Amino acid sequence: MVRAHNFNAGPSALPLDVLKKAQEELIDFKGTGMSVMELSHRSKEFEDVLADAKDRLKKLMEIPDTHEILFLQGGASLQFSMLPMNFLQEGKVGAYVVTGSWSKKALKEAKNFGETVVVASTEDDSFTHIPEVTVNTLPENTGYLHITTNNTIYGTQWQDFPDFGDVPVFADMSSDILSKKVDVSKFAVIYGGAQKNLGPSGVTIVILRKDLLNQQNSGLPTMLDYTTHIKANSLFNTPPTFGIYMLSLVLEWVEQNGGVEGIQKRNEEKAALLYDLMDEFPEFYTPHAQKDSRSLMNVTFTMPNEELTKDFLQKAKAEGFIGLNGHRSIGGCRASIYNAVPIETCQALAEFMKAYREAHLQSVK
Template sequence: MERVYNFNAGPAVLPEEVLLEAQADLFNYKGMGLSVMEMSHRSKEFQAIIDDAYARVKRIYGLGDDYEVLFLQGGASLQFLMVPLNFAVEGKEANYINTGQWSKKAIAEAKKIGKAVHIAASSEDRNFAYIPRSWQLSDNPSYLHITTNNTIFGTEWKFDPDIPEDIPLIADMSSNFMSKPIDIQKYSLVYAGAQKNVGPAGTVVVIIKKSLLEKAIPGLPTMLDYNIHAKNGSLYNTPACFIIYMVGLVLKWIENFGGLKKIAENNKLKAGYIYDTIDESNGFYRGTVDKEDRSLMNITFRLPSEELEELFVSEAKKNGMIGLKGHRDVGGCRASCYNSLPLKAAKTLSEFMKEFQRQHG
C-alpha cells in the first residue's frame, strides 16, 4: 500500500527516512539483540541515545552551557501546570497573552493552583484571528507566557515579544518547534510536545535557562520540579525511551536537511502553494485569520457551506490525503504542514483544491 499524504495536526507525519531506520532497528537495535523498547534506561546504550538527542537539540538551536534540555512526560498539557507551579512566585502575577485554545488551557491551569494571573493581551475579541501587536504587563510580573503557533485557529507569532530583559519570556512552541530559526536567547523557557515536528507523541522537549532554574520555587512535588529532572538528566523516572530515540532520529534528519534555515525555506514553499490557492479562489476558499499572522504549520480555511466542507474532506481522503477536517471546536478545514510533510503533498493538495473548485464552485 502506498503511504497517504498526512495533514493531521498531531500526532503528525514523520520523515520516511526516520520510519525506515526505526523499522530496521526495531527488532534488533544495532546488533544488541533487543529493541530500544526493551532497553534499560539505565544502560550505557540508552544513555548514548538520550545524550545524542540532547546534543542535537543544543546544536540545532545554537544553545550554550547556560541552557538545559529536558525530555519529560505529560506533553505540553502538564507544562501548563509546571510553569506556574515552578515560577509564579507569591506576590507577583503570571502574565499570559491569550491567542487561542491552548493559551486558555495554560491560563486555566495557573488559576486552578491559585496563582495570580494577568491577561496582558488577547485576540479573543475576533475569535483569535490575529496575533496582538501590543500588550500591557502587570506591575510585578513573574513571567510572560505566549503560545507561538495556534493549531486550532491557524495563527503564528512572526516576531518575538519585546519585553524587559529581567522578565522571563516563556513559550509553548509545540506546533512550530524547530520549524524556523529563532532568537532563542530571548526565551527563558520553551516547551514543545514532540508529536508535531520532532517525533511521535509521548515526550515533551523543554529548553530552559539555568538562571531561571535557580529561581524556581523550592519544595515542590518531585515529578513537578524542573530542578529534579535537570539534576537527573531527564532520568529521574523511566522516560519515554523509544520516543526519545525517535526524536533523536528526527533531529538527525533536520540536521541532514540543512538545519532550521533550510527547513524554514521548505515550510514557506509548502504553505505558499496552499495559501496561494486560497487567495486565488475568488472566495470559494476563505482563510480564517489575518494574512500577516497566518501559520506556516496549520492552514485553516472554510468553504461556502459545511456540506461542501464534508465533501471536500471525503474526496480528499479518496485521493490519498487525510487529516484535513478542522478542529471540532471551530469546524472548517485545516491542512497541517509540519516539517516532515513532503513538498509534493502540498502541491498535490493545491491541485486537488483547484479541481474541487472547478467541480463545485
C-alpha cells in the first residue's frame, strides 16, 4: 500500500500509527468483545476513554483548573451561535476581528443575538495579514472579543496574542489547536473542530473558563446551554464516541512525539520547506500571506496564471499529492500541513514544486 501525500484542509491527515492502533482495536476494544463504536457511552469502558482524552488534552495544553473541557458536536459553526447566545449580554457588544471567511461567519451569527462591532478587519487587503489589535482598540462596553487564530482559506495566522486585560477572549482555534504552545489562561474560551489536528470529524472541543458562567444569559435551550454539558461531563446526550476515542489516540501520539513543543518544532520545519522555496522563486510561486502573518498550518500561494495552476494541480495529483487545490472561493493552491502531515510529505512536495518550475522554464525556452 502506498499512502497518499495528503494535504486536505479537513478532514485531514491522521497519524499512521494512530490508524494502525485503531485498526487493531476496531473489533475488540480492550477485551470487551465489542468495538469502541458499540460501547455504551454510559459504560465504564467509555468513561475511561473520555477521562483519558480530557487528561491528555489538559496536560498537553497545560489547561488550568480554572477552565472546563467539553466534547460537543455541531462543529465550530455551532459555536458561532452558541457563544453569543450564552454570553452576549444586553448593553454589551461582541467585538470581532475579521481575518477571513470563518470570522465573517462567526460575526454573522452573533448579530442574531445582540450588538456587535468589527474592531479590525483585513478584508480590504484580501485577508493577506493579521491586523494589529490592542485593548485600546476595543469599545468600553465590550462584552467579549472574538478572534480566529488561523485562517485556513487565506493562510494567515496570529503569531502572538496581545494582553486584552479583563476582556474575555473567545478564540476559534479549529485549524491550529495543539500546533504550537499557547497560554490557555489568556483565553476565556478556546474552541474548534477536531478534524484538522485532533482527530476525525464529528467532535468539537470547547475549553471554557468557569467564571464565565456567572454572566451567562438565561432562558437558553437545554442543548445550547454550556452548563448542561458541564454538569453532565459531556454525556448529556450520546456523544461522538468513536471520534473521542480517536482524539485520545492522537493525543497519545503527540505525547510520544515530543509533546506540543516537539510538534511545533516539526511544524516550523515543514512550513519552512515550502515558504523558503517560494521566497526563492516568488515570480512563480507567490504566497498569499504577508511574511509576518504566514500560517504554519495552511500554505497558500498563486502561480503566474490559471492555466499553469490547473496543469500544476493535475500533475501533482498524478504524483500522489492530494488536496492542493485552493479554496473554491479564491482559487490558487493550498497545502494544509497539519500536525499529522509527515515532514517527508512536505519535502516531497517542495521537490516536486522545484522540478515542476524547472520543467516549465525548459518547455518555454
